[in-house]
Amino acid sequence: MTTAPERALDELDISDDPGPGGQVGRPVLRYGGADRTTGAQRFVADLRFPGALQVALVTVPVGCADILGIDATAARAIPGVVDVVTPADLPSPMPRFGVSHTDRPVLADGRVNYHGEPVAAVVAETLDAAQAAARAVRVDHRELPGVYTLDAALAPGAHLVQEPSVRPGHALADTNVLEEAHYAWGDVEAEEGRSAVVVEDTYTFPMVTHFPIEPGGTVVVPTDQGGLDVYSPVQHPYLLQRTIASVIGLPLNQVRVVAPDPGGGFGGKQNPKLEPLLAFLALHTRRPCRLVLSLEETFQSMRRAGCRIRARTGFTEDGELTFHLVEADFLIGAYADVAPRVMGKGSYVAAGPYRIPGVRIDARAVMTNTTPSTAFRGFGSPQVAWATESQLDAGARLLGLDGLEIRRRNLVAKDEAFVRGESAATADGEWRQSLDKAAELIGWGTPLPPNRGRGIAVGIKPGATSGLSQSLVRLLCDGSAIVYAGTSDMGQGARTLWQQIVADELGTPLDQVSVVSGDTGTVPFDLQTSASRSTVFMGSAVLEACRDVRQRVLDLYAEATGIPAEQLEERPGALVTPDGELSLPEAARTALGSLRGEFIGQGTRRLRGKGSHPLGGDAAFYEFNATAIEVEVDRETGELLLTRHVTVSDVGTELNPLQVVSQDEGAAIMGLGHSQMEQLLLDEHGRIRNLGALDYRIPTFKDVPVELLTAAVENHDGPGPYGSKGISEGALLCTAGALGAAVAEATGVVIRDLPLTPERVWTALQSAPDRAD
Amino acid sequence: MTTSDHLVDDALQTVTLTVNGSERTVAVPAHRTLLDGLRDEVGLPGTKSCCAEGECGACTVLLDGKAVNSCLVLCVEAEGHEVTTVEGLSADGLTDLQEEFLNAGAVQCGFCIPGQVVAAEYLLRTNPSPDEAEIREALSGNLCRCAGYQRIVRAVQATAERRGAAR
Numbered sequence: 001m002t003t004a005p006e007r008a009l010d011e012l013d014i015s016d017d018p019g020p021g022g023q024v025g026r027p028v029l030r031y032g033g034a035d036r037t038t039g040a041q042r043f044v045a046d047l048r049f050p051g052a053l054q055v056a057l058v059t060v061p062v063g064c065a066d067i068l069g070i071d072a073t074a075a076r077a078i079p080g081v082v083d084v085v086t087p088a089d090l091p092s093p094m095p096r097f098g099v100s101h102t103d104r105p106v107l108a109d110g111r112v113n114y115h116g117e118p119v120a121a122v123v124a125e126t127l128d129a130a131q132a133a134a135r136a137v138r139v140d141h142r143e144l145p146g147v148y149t150l151d152a153a154l155a156p157g158a159h160l161v162q163e164p165s166v167r168p169g170h171a172l173a174d175t176n177v178l179e180e181a182h183y184a185w186g187d188v189e190a191e192e193g194r195s196a197v198v199v200e201d202t203y204t205f206p207m208v209t210h211f212p213i214e215p216g217g218t219v220v221v222p223t224d225q226g227g228l229d230v231y232s233p234v235q236h237p238y239l240l241q242r243t244i245a246s247v248i249g250l251p252l253n254q255v256r257v258v259a260p261d262p263g264g265g266f267g268g269k270q271n272p273k274l275e276p277l278l279a280f281l282a283l284h285t286r287r288p289c290r291l292v293l294s295l296e297e298t299f300q301s302m303r304r305a306g307c308r309i310r311a312r313t314g315f316t317e318d319g320e321l322t323f324h325l326v327e328a329d330f331l332i333g334a335y336a337d338v339a340p341r342v343m344g345k346g347s348y349v350a351a352g353p354y355r356i357p358g359v360r361i362d363a364r365a366v367m368t369n370t371t372p373s374t375a376f377r378g379f380g381s382p383q384v385a386w387a388t389e390s391q392l393d394a395g396a397r398l399l400g401l402d403g404l405e406i407r408r409r410n411l412v413a414k415d416e417a418f419v420r421g422e423s424a425a426t427a428d429g430e431w432r433q434s435l436d437k438a439a440e441l442i443g444w445g446t447p448l449p450p451n452r453g454r455g456i457a458v459g460i461k462p463g464a465t466s467g468l469s470q471s472l473v474r475l476l477c478d479g480s481a482i483v484y485a486g487t488s489d490m491g492q493g494a495r496t497l498w499q500q501i502v503a504d505e506l507g508t509p510l511d512q513v514s515v516v517s518g519d520t521g522t523v524p525f526d527l528q529t530s531a532s533r534s535t536v537f538m539g540s541a542v543l544e545a546c547r548d549v550r551q552r553v554l555d556l557y558a559e560a561t562g563i564p565a566e567q568l569e570e571r572p573g574a575l576v577t578p579d580g581e582l583s584l585p586e587a588a589r590t591a592l593g594s595l596r597g598e599f600i601g602q603g604t605r606r607l608r609g610k611g612s613h614p615l616g617g618d619a620a621f622y623e624f625n626a627t628a629i630e631v632e633v634d635r636e637t638g639e640l641l642l643t644r645h646v647t648v649s650d651v652g653t654e655l656n657p658l659q660v661v662s663q664d665e666g667a668a669i670m671g672l673g674h675s676q677m678e679q680l681l682l683d684e685h686g687r688i689r690n691l692g693a694l695d696y697r698i699p700t701f702k703d704v705p706v707e708l709l710t711a712a713v714e715n716h717d718g719p720g721p722y723g724s725k726g727i728s729e730g731a732l733l734c735t736a737g738a739l740g741a742a743v744a745e746a747t748g749v750v751i752r753d754l755p756l757t758p759e760r761v762w763t764a765l766q767s768a769p770d771r772a773d
Numbered sequence: 774m775t776t777s778d779h780l781v782d783d784a785l786q787t788v789t790l791t792v793n794g795s796e797r798t799v800a801v802p803a804h805r806t807l808l809d810g811l812r813d814e815v816g817l818p819g820t821k822s823c824c825a826e827g828e829c830g831a832c833t834v835l836l837d838g839k840a841v842n843s844c845l846v847l848c849v850e851a852e853g854h855e856v857t858t859v860e861g862l863s864a865d866g867l868t869d870l871q872e873e874f875l876n877a878g879a880v881q882c883g884f885c886i887p888g889q890v891v892a893a894e895y896l897l898r899t900n901p902s903p904d905e906a907e908i909r910e911a912l913s914g915n916l917c918r919c920a921g922y923q924r925i926v927r928a929v930q931a932t933a934e935r936r937g938a939a940r
Contacts, residue, residue: 029875036883037871037890038863039819046818128783128802213823213831213918214884263821263884264918295824491882491919658878662921666881669920693824693916701909704922 023500023510024722027658031495031515032261044217044233044260045292052219053082055281055291056130057274058120058137063686064146064159064369065112067139070120075136080129084137085284086120095247095280099239099271101178101336103166104372106247106276112141113161113334114370115687116300121277123285146369147176148686150308150329153368161334161367176367178332179340181347181614185420186358191323195314199394203387204753205736206679207306207331209299210376211698214263217292218275220282227254228279233262235270235488235529241520243272244279259518262490266670267375268302269490270530271337296691303680304376305339305365306331309350309387315395319406323358324391326350328384332365333372340365342373345462345615346380352388353418353431353460353624354410369686375530377670377729381461382736386754389457389737393744403456403741404439411435411458414717418460423614427622429650429725431458433713434626441646441709442628451635452643455741456628459733461532462619463726466609469537470524473502473545473603475553477596479585480512485542486526487517487534491666492728493659494534498542500655501721505546507573507584524602532726535655536620537605539721545603550575552599553584556591621718624650625730627668629705631742638762640676640743642705647735649710652718652725664710664731669699671735676703676755790851792817793861801848808832810848811858819859819887823916830915833888833895834858840895842914859887862894870894870932877928881919889915893929901940902933 035041060067072084087094087107094109096102108119119139124130147153147161153176164173172178192198219231227250234240237259245255262269274291281289293301308329314322328347332339347363396406412418412427419425435458439445442454472484481502487494495515503510516523526538550570557575558565569576575587582590588599609617630644647668654660677697681689690696710731716723736754743761744750749768751760785800792815799814808825811834812818820843821831827845834843835857843856862868867875870893880886889912896903896911903911908929909922917925 027878030878030880033875033880033883034867034871036880036886037859037867037874039817039859039887041883042818043821043884045822046812126783211918212882212884213829213916214821214882215823262882264882266918295829493881662878662881662919662924665923666920669922670918692826693828694826698916698918699920699922700916701913701922701926704909704920708923 023503024655026656028496028500028510028656030493031499032489042260043214043263044219044231047219047231047260049219049221049288049290052288052290053123053125053285054127054130055278055289056122056134057118057297058122058134058139059116060112060119060139060141061687062112062143063115063148064144065141066144067108067110067112067119067141069140071138072120075122075133078129078133078136080125081133082123082125082285084120084122084133085281089284090280095276097243097247097272097276098336099338100340103162104335106280114372116297116371117334118277121281123281123289143685146686148368148370148682150331150366153366161369178336178365178367179343181344181363183348183361183419184359186323188323188325188358188360191358192314195322196317197315197395197398198312199391199398200312201391201394201752202308202310203390205307205383205386206674206754207303208674208678209303209680209696210266210268211696212262212264212266212268212298215293215295215298216269217290218278219288219290220278221288222282222286225254227256228282230255230257230275230279232257232259232275233269234259235262235265235490237486237488237518237520238525239528240272240275244276247276248279248283256521259488261518262488265488265490266377267379267530270375270528273301295693299688299691299696300371303371303373305342305373305383307383309384311387311391313391313395315399317399319396319399319401319409321354321356321410324351324356324388326361326384326387328363330363330365330380330383331368333368333370335372337372337374339373342375342380346384348419348615349381349460349462350384350388351418352385353412353427353458355412355416355418370682377667378461378732379531381459381733382671382674385459385734386736389734390740390752393741394750404444407435407456407458408432425619429622429624429717430715431624431650434624434648434650437711437713438626438628438646438648441711442630442644444628451746452630452632453742453745454628454630455738455745456626457734457737457741458624458626459730461623461729461733462615463621463623464531464533464537464607465613465615465617465619466607467533467537468525468527468606469541470526471538471541471545471603472524473542473549473601475506475549475588475599477589477592477598479508479588481506481508483513483515483542484523485515485517485538486523487538488529489517490529492663493656494538496659497535497539497655501539501542502546505543505572506549532623532728533620535724535726536718536720539724540605541603543603543721544605545601548603549599549601550584552601553588553591557587560591560593621725623726623730623733625733627731627734627738629738629742631739631746633743633746633761635765638758638760638765640756640761644707645705646709647731649712649727649730650725651712651714651727652720653714653716653723654712655722655724660712660727661710663728665708667729667731668708668710668735669704671732672703673699674755675736675739677757679755786849788848788852790853791855793857793864799848803847803849805848806844807846807848807851807856808843811843811856817858817860821884821887830892831885831888833891833915835891835895840892859891862890869935870897870928873928873931874925877924877931879921879924879928881921885915885917889917889925893925896929897933897936902937903929
């Protein structure tokens with residue numbers, strides 16, 4: 001028996017040529033799409049569990065408080081209430097979990113650290129009873145002077161979100177700074193000395209929430225064998241499996257995670273949150289326990305880190321960057337989640353995709369008594385890009401250059417370093433092509449009517465720096481095939497790509513390839529669905545599994561026919577024999593003979609990290625995007641009308657152009673969300689004031705630019721199948737910079753705080769010295 | 774807060790309504806929304822719940838042929854009325870509108886799509902050849918976080934053209 005060899009990603013020999021079936025590269029319609037239009041698609045809240053208990057969470061109405069006592073007497077008396085579970089019912093010490101720090105308690109451990117943190121949980125026969133009982137639980141608490149802003153968290157003597165005893169001896173233990181990141185190269189002082197122009201300013205990026213239209217939820221079912229079946233629409237089912245197993249103390253095979261397709265994830269559904277609590281409730285009651293979140297509870301469960309960036313940047317007379325200093329404070333939440341990595345990875349690219357001789361970047365992840373911030377499309381890059389792109393435009397204005405020209409003069413060429421020093425990074429694409437394409441599509445340089453302006457910006461984001469994806473492909477005796485791939489299909493359309501790859505590589509008709517995912521009990525391991533990694537990692541694993549199948553067909557065909565294996569050759573979709581070429585399904589039928597059976601191929605793609613690298617390894621690829629926006633500003637109201645919005649991404653190869661367009665348009669509009677309207681606002685008790693869809697606005701149909709154009713640059717230079725790269729985040733990386741520059745050109749007023757709401761724009765226009773009236 | 778505030782008024786009301794052409798009788802407490810009644814009592818989970826306050830449109834159904842947010846209608850209010858859900862629209866397989874959603878690449882995570890399909894169907898029934906501004910206006914109460922908005926507009930336009938050609 002042969003097994004598919006494992007190779008490091010950079011050793012891959014993946015053909016740039018799409019397979020003979022020609023499905024790769026075509027706008028194949030979404031796998032599972034029809035069920036999504038008819039309502040037949042089952043999301044987690046649509047699953048039915050006979051005998052399940054309903055769960056409601058008990059919280060306190062402030063962001064930071066000591067819990068003095070919990071009285072559930074009245075709650076327990078409500079008919080239908082089975083139990084009220086408090087920390088006293090959980091193991092002691094309180095079990096904790098987390099991806100970067102094991103700091104998050106299953107229930108608030110004597111202290112509430114953010115508004116919405118569960119203090120107790122009610123389990124009842126009906127949801128009505130559970131919710132009534134949750135309101136009836138009396139939580140005696142004493143509010144503490146929580147820290148809800150960067151300034152409050154960084155002030156001397158500030159309330160500490162994390163007990164210093166959690167990290168004894170740590171230099172930062174007595175502060176709210178959880179982690180720092182520092183990157184530096186070149187002689188910044190000398191570079192400043194030769195600079196013709198220096199610009200310095202402070203930029204802010206708001207806290208925003210993912211707002212998936214599916215709020216989500218979890219059901220945990222205790223099994224007869226003492227294990228747990230966990231149903232949760234997570235992006236990382238295998239991480240959830242490991243977390244539950246670890247918190248409860250079960251072997252992995254006793255924890256089965258079934259992950260129905262997430263109804264939107266965007267990073268918010270990556271890491272475990274309330275699932276460990278549901279696991280304890282199921283163990284406690286020995287019944288299935290079900291919690292479906294409200295949208296408000298989802299707001300309290302996930303958000304993007306806000307950020308304040310101070311930047312000082314120098315240029316030569318010719319507009320060449322000389323140095324760039326960045327101090328970035330990421331406003332993270334009450335528990336670490338993956339926020340320190342967001343800070344570290346985002347700030348790694350804080351100097352942008354530019355040729356800068358001197359750089360110093362100092363970033364901090366600052367804890368506050370707020371919803372734990374987590375991964376969110378862009379993963380720290382949009383925050384720093386807002387500042388760095390705005391700085392380029394500030395320099396350009398002083399030097400009399402335009403936004404396109406200053407970027408042309410500084411953008412790195414392919415293979416040129418944009419991060420220097422020990423952990424250098426070089427451009428993995430001809431990024432200039434994307435910039436020029438965006439300029440062309442926006443009509444850069446053509447005349448504009450009054451009150452209109454254009455801006456152009458670029459953004460980069462490092463892809464995954466290590467990873468592992470495993471896949472199985474079964475070629476059945478009738479030529480149809482089943483792919484097992486653990487990628488969560490949350491809207492990006494991953495399963496469609498696997499279908500396309502298998503169709504081409506095995507010669508199976510597209511509609512005879514099915515995909516199984518979302519079940520750790522049947523599908524092999526996949527590290528995660530994040531960082532736009534799945535095309536490259538899982539795509540390569542699926543491709544390799546197909547090759548493994550072909551080799552097995554060849555071997556068995558040789559054995560069955562007596563033709564020496566050396567005289568046979570496998571290729572995509574076919575087996576070449578001395579008597580001519582057979583389709584692979586036909587060769588498989590002959591090889592399998594009257595006993596039938598099937599071929600099972602295995603594929604593995606592993607990228608080992610580098611321990612010495614600050615990101616844990618070199619990025620497998622970079623997402624690069626250029627965005628250009630033309631805006632009309634209503635000076636009377638401050639409203640922005642986007643007349644044209646262009647994004648161009650460097651994608652390597654489009655495996656499915658329709659899905660690339662969908663992802664790019666979606667990212668672009670999501671980028672307009674944090675650029676124009678979205679921001680979580682807190683009151684003095686740390687409560688989200690705009691908690692819910694009524695007050696927290698995301699882009700609607702009416703917020704889509706008049707013209708929205710996306711384009712892709714294809715040079716087949718990515719590490720994924722057929723030269724592909726990941727693509728799902730690019731189009732929101734630099735939206736804010738492009739919009740800010742466009743508003744500045746239209747009005748002469750520069751705004752450095754997001755979002756650019758009508759109120760903020762109008763206010764800035766009123767205070768501008770060059771008011772038109 | 775008194776203890777009585779915590780009590781659940783779960784006295785059941787019998788409600789008879791027509792859902793997707795069939796008469797259905799359910800017993801629900803007075804505070805149960807039509808959305809929850811359809812999902813939990815009638816057993817039609819195609820209609821989705823998100824904001825539960827009439828802002829996102831995921832729960833859109835036709836009530837006597839008119840698009841409504843079913844989270845803002847009480848189940849008891851639907852007594853004697855006709856409700857059409859996304860399942861009812863697709864009883865005979867994919868409609869032209871649903872096909873065009875797929876062709877346009879409008880379907881991503883899919884959670885908002887049942888509501889979008891119902892709202893778009895209502896638009897096309899009341900305005901068979903809407904222009905782009907009318908489509909954006911008519912669907913502005915249906916949020917899509919994947920932001921397939923431009924794709925959905927194309928799907929509605931393509932459906933209008935198909936239906937126009939067929940007339």
